[in-house]
Amino acid sequence: xxxxxxxxxxxxxxxxxxxxxxxxxxxxxxxxxxxxxxxxxxxxxxxxxxxxxxxxxxxxxxxxxxxxxxxxxxxxxxxxxxxxxxxxxxxxxxxxxxxxxxxxxxxxxxxxxxxxxxxxxxxxxxxxxxxxxxxxxxxxxxxxxxxxxxxxxxxxxxxxxxxxxxxxxxxxxxxxxxxxxxxxxxxxxxxxxxxxxxxxxxxxxxxx
Numbered sequence: 320x321x322x323x324x325x326x327x328x329x330x331x332x333x334x335x336x337x338x339x340x341x342x343x344x345x346x347x348x349x350x351x352x353x354x355x356x357x358x359x360x361x362x363x364x365x366x367x368x369x370x371x372x373x374x375x376x377x378x379x380x381x382x383x384x385x386x387x388x389x390x391x392x393x394x395x396x397x398x399x400x401x402x403x404x405x406x407x408x409x410x411x412x413x414x415x416x417x418x419x420x421x422x423x424x425x426x427x428x429x430x431x432x433x434x435x436x437x438x439x440x441x442x443x444x445x446x447x448x449x450x451x452x453x454x455x456x457x458x459x460x461x462x463x464x465x466x467x468x469x470x471x472x473x474x475x476x477x478x479x480x481x482x483x484x485x486x487x488x489x490x491x492x493x494x495x496x497x498x499x500x501x502x503x504x505x506x507x508x509x510x511x512x513x514x515x516x517x518x519x520x521x522x523x524x525x526x527x
Contacts, residue, residue: 320437321365323349323357325380326372331401331422335370338426345433354383361387361394367437369396372422373407381414388415395436399429400447408447412513418442448517462518464506472499476512477519 322345324335332350339345348366351357360366373380384396398411401422411419418436420429421444432442465473468489475485482496489496500515509515 320344320433321346321348321367322433323347323351323360323366323369324371325351325354325357325369326399327352327377328372331372331399335399338429339370342430353377354380354387361392364393367395368433369394370433371396371398373398373400373411374402375404375407378407378410381410381416384411384416385414397432397436397442403446405447408443409513412443412517413511419447420444421446461507465503469499469503469506472496473503473515473519476500476503477516479516 322339324332324339324347326332326335336347336350339347349357349360354369354371357366357369361369369384371380387394387396395417396415397418397420398407398416399420399422400407403421408419418432418441420432420442424432424444428444432444435442462470471489472485475488480488482493482500485496486493500512503515504510507515507518509518
C-alpha cells in the first residue's frame with residue numbers, strides 16, 4: 320500500500336517514517352507538511368492513504384479532506400491525534416476521514432488501523448467513540464424506544480446512505496425518511512448523522 324505521511328512537525332514525520340519503514344507491504348510515497356503538497360500524487364492515483372497529524376493549529380487540513388471526499392477521489396485518510404481532542408474527532412468524521420487514531424497508540428494498533436482502512440473499512444480509536452457514547456450512558460435503553468422501521472433506518476444511516484437512497488431501499492418518500500430520522504434524533508437525544516452512526520455501531524459491538 321502507498322502512503323503519504325503528513326505533519327508540520329518534523330519529529331512526527333520522522334517518527335512515522337521510521338515506524339512504517341519496517342513493513343515491506345507499506346511504501347512511503349511522500350513526506351509532506353500539508354495535504355495540498357500531495358495533490359499531484361492524489362489526483363494521479365499515486366497514493367492510497369494519507370496519514371496525517373491533525374491539531375488545533377492545522378485543522379483546516381480537514382477542509383481539504385472534505386474537498387477530496389466530495390470530489391469522489393479514491394483516497395483514504397487516517398488522522399493521528401496526539402492531543403486526544405474529542406471535538407476534533409467529530410470534525411474529522413464529518414469531513415470524511417476513514418480512520419482516527421491516538422498518536423500515542425502502540426505500533427501494532429497504528430498498523431492495524433492502516434491495514435483496516437486500506438481494505439475499505441473504517442477504524443476509530445475506542446477512546447473517541449466511547450467519549451461520544453458515554454455522554455448518554457443509557458443509550459441502549461433509548462434504542463428500545465425506536466420502532467422497527469426507525470431501527471432499520473438508523474442502520475442504513477450508519478452505513479452512510481443518503482435520504483434518497485434510504486427512500487429507495489424502503490419504497491417510501493424522502494419526506495417520510497426525514498420524519499423518521501428526526502424522530503430517531505429526538506428519541507436518542509443526538510444532533511446529527513455522525514452521532515447516529517456511532518450509536519448504531521457501538522450498539523452492534525455491545526451485542527455481538
